[in-house]
Ligand SMILES: [Zn+2]
């Protein structure tokens with residue numbers, strides 16, 4: 210169909226490509242105004258005490274299961290999960306059937322819990338840069354201590370925050386699931402980053418280094434706005450060419466410091482999804498220097514604080530670190546580029562969540578708000594926590 | 599690590615391969631006993647009237663938006679969604695930038711709503727085979743009427759049932775999102791079915807025809823149980839070979855009739871996920887003969903009734919039909935094998951849901967209950983609805 214109106218990224222349906230997962234996201238920006246008659250979440254006002262005698266993560270308390278007791282820890286506290294999804298002590302299974310319909314492999318591993326601090330009511334958003342720093346050290350120590358183990362080839366560090374993310378305990382904590390296999394998401398990212406490198410001349414070419422440059426390069430911003438003016442003054446024609454100005458003008462940056470940038474990625478699935486990228490090509494957390502460790506603590510505080518301020522609530526999310534697998538592969542190490550994903554479920558308030566259902570499960574990911582609109586909302590939030598004002 | 603104990607699919611962590619999506623699912627069966635302190639869903643007792651004057655889907659009522667009125671419909675009722683995710687009347691966008699980091703395409707299409715019946719309180723689980731038949735006819739008519747349109751290359755039929763699946767209106771209805779692009783999930787399935795065909799000698803070889811045979815073949819069942827006895831009496835050794843008996847013994851079949859079989863697939867992600875497969879290699883719903891249409895109505899009633907009886911509640915799910923795209927490709931038509939996916943979120947009761955979070959978003963899909971355990975629970979449910987007893 211030939212049309213004489215200009216394509217508008219804020220009005221017209223389009224799909225965007227996720228180069229990390231090799232999949233598409235449908236974006237339907239005109240749909241942000243539809244009515245909501247569905248389920249709303251409880252907006253639990255955060256009135257937690259700093260120590261909860263019934264919490265199995267607080268210092269000195271009994272753990273889930275009832276036999277172990279937590280020490281009187283003063284900073285971070287790491288222990289093995291009492292209900293792990295993978296275990297070290299199980300037999301191996303080799304599937305030599307050649308069957309490609311019923312393929313199965315055993316998976317050994319270990320699961321750890323990291324309490325961010327002794328305080329039951331301090332989330333990353335409430336902590337200072339200096340208080341977050343020990344969490345990063347705990348991540349590094351856990352990764353490095355697991356790295357030499359033969360039955361562990363990947364260490365997945367993540368945090369589920371809030372009941373809306375299925376988190377079963379409000380004491381701020383993260384988890385580490387370390388497995389014999391490289392999980393699907395990391396394997397896909399490595400595969401797609403390998404293909405990108407190959408397509409762009411090999412060597413040490415990195416998709417995420419290029420992406421950091423695309424989102425932050427001032428030269429490109431200048432060029433884009435020239436292109437934008439040119440487009441705006443030209444006679445609209447159909448089919449309309451993609452307006453560079455809408456795709457590479459810095460409009461997805463939420464915040465940054467010398468070592469990290471936080472963006473709503475061009476291909477975000479969740480309404481306020483963000484991606485925290487190392488500006489340097491680092492394979493893993495433990496490759497960071499002192500300044501980079503401080504800058505990571507800084508950017509984590511700033512993005513989680515902005516999240517809380519977005520809807521004046523303790524903002525739920527799943528967050529995780531993607532870094533080099535511990536399988537000893539030099540190729541994997543060279544391809545890996547340290548980054549963190551935040552996947553938050555809230556849509557338009559503290560009580561309305563986004564569901565990944567129906568078309569999303571059977572067709573493809575779909576969003577209403579554009580990534581640029583989401584980035585603007587987050588960029589407009591304060592970095593002083595609403596509870597501290 | 600060499601172990602002297604036998605690998606047990608009900609105790610030991612393993613991953614299973616999903617050949618339709620080319621991804622893995624981590625299965626942690628020992629974990630089904632962990633404690634739950636997280637969010638529970640409201641268990642809304644189903645006391646809906648058969649006509650609700652405030653429902654914008656009931657006959658004769660005003661629709662959302664307030665200008666249109668529903669007719670006094672007596673069977674199914676199809677209309678264009680008042681808040682569509684894709685629209686026919688928008689400009690095209692051609693991305694000729696060559697940029698492979700910021701790739702974008704316009705997506706035109708149409709969205710329809712199909713009310714299953716005038717009755718506000720009749721879900722598929724409450725309907726008779728004869729009452730479900732018009733729903734199938736409505737799906738076929740919608741697909742066939744959209745098929746010739748040049749801006750529609752794929753028709754996705756689905757149903758979101760229940761507030762837990764983000765369904766914003768309790769009146770039983772499904773949706774049809776028809777798009778210019780072939781959505782990710784269908785594109786992945788076609789790609790993987792193409793690779794399977796190639797790997798197995800080409801011709802008309804079909805992954806899902808083979809899978810139907812694997813799950814239902816009585817010869818194979820007999821062979822498996824011989825292998826199982828053999829394994830049971832052998833001296834355990836490590837690494838243990840995959841026990842055929844646990845992978846192809848009919849233990850994932852929930853119910854079947856002459857034309858369809860319903861299984862918990864070997865690679866299920868959701869606790870009680872099922873896959874309804876046509877026994878014959880049909881490309882699309884409209885290729886069914888009269889008997890097959892009746893049998894599809896029959897199997898839909900039986901699986902949705904079993905779902906309701908599992909936890910004595912109106913069981914939430916997202917369900918959808920995968921069939922041939924409408925892009926006119928003969929290759930796609932030849933590869934497509936009609937099937938329906940049910941993705942239900944409930945875990946262990948009407949109020950505890952499974953969250954896809956943390957490791958699942960950042961690593962890979964994970965489940966506790968084995969697919970065989972889930973299939974047994976569903977196979978043990980009655981096909982007489984609990985409200986009718
Ligand atoms: Zn990543």
Ligand SMILES: [Zn+2]
Pocket residue numbers: 618787920937939
């Ligand atoms: Zn499918």
